[in-house]
Amino acid sequence: MPKITEILLDCDNTLVMSEELAFEACAEIANEILAKRNITDRYTGEQLIQDFVGQNFRGMMISLQAKYKFDMDKEEFEHYVKEEENKVIAKLEAKAKPCIGANEELEKIQKSGKYGMAVVSSSALRRVQASLKKVGQDKLIAPNHIFSAASSLPKPTSKPDPAIYLHALDRVGKKPEECVAVEDSKSGALSALRAGIPVIAYVGCYHGDEKRAEMAKQLSDLGAKVIMKDWAEFQDCLAQIEAL
Known part of the structure; x- marks a missing residue:
């Protein structure tokens, strides 16, 4: 790989x-x-x-x-x-608040210099920009690496359509196998998988162990390679995908 x-x-x-x-x-x-x-x-x-x-x-x-x-x-x-x-x-x-541990991990990724980062969302671009700015993540992601299925495409769409991931790949100049996507929902995971991108399924946003376990199973069944319960596990999850 x-x-x-x-x-x-x-x-x-x-x-x-x-x-x-x-x-x-x-x-x-x-x-x-x-x-x-x-x-x-x-x-x-x-x-x-x-x-x-x-x-x-x-x-x-x-x-x-x-x-x-x-x-x-x-x-x-x-x-x-x-x-x-x-x-x-x-x-x-x-x-709005950041997902627990997300800012710390994004800072580590940026400091490592080993990976580019892009945001790939179904939501309108203004909304994504407002979210990132409120929690301080706008300083970590380049403005031209924020992609919205509602705003960035010639014809607006929504995940699970893979169009926004294909658009992001084109803009960042990468092949699917050079990327990994982090997604929390079935429609998001499907969108990335349909574009050929391996997925880390993040379930830390769901309330309660039962709901997290249910979503972990659903996202694994769809084809997500690794389950991430907390952003503190990100480096390990990435290493697992890189080892495949």
Whole structure:
């Protein structure tokens, strides 16, 4: 296997504990959309996470339309995409925290000089930038190495589509086997695996041992090579992949 020279990092709940904050804002907007159509179901942020974790808001709205059998025209769709982005960013700028140990490991990677780093996210670019800035990770990742499935591609998409990972590979000038991706969700792991990139599955963001064990199994079953329960294990996990 060629030498790994690039670490590709998911953002939400991999680097920054942002999903719960984001899904709070998403739930407010999803409920507004449902109420407007006289659909009585309502979501909490927690329920949205269970149904749609790893999808960006565009993907979620497409799934919501399919589930409740209604259509949004492009203008309304884009209005809500922008509104969601603004609400989420406001929450992130107020409350986002780094995943435990992530900053320390990113600093070690940067200091080692052995690996490049890029962020590969489903979320809108403004949201990713706000998250990284709030927790101080913007100083560790080059601005032109932040890639968003919602903003960086000619046609917006969402993980598990591999398009954003293929785009990132092209931009950083690496082959899939020269990279490793760190992902916490099924859709994220699938996106990287479909692009041919080995995956370290990070489960430290999930609450409780039972949930962590369940996600570890699901992500291993998909094809993730190594499970990382804590960012302190990153160097060991990377060494395991490099030894394959």
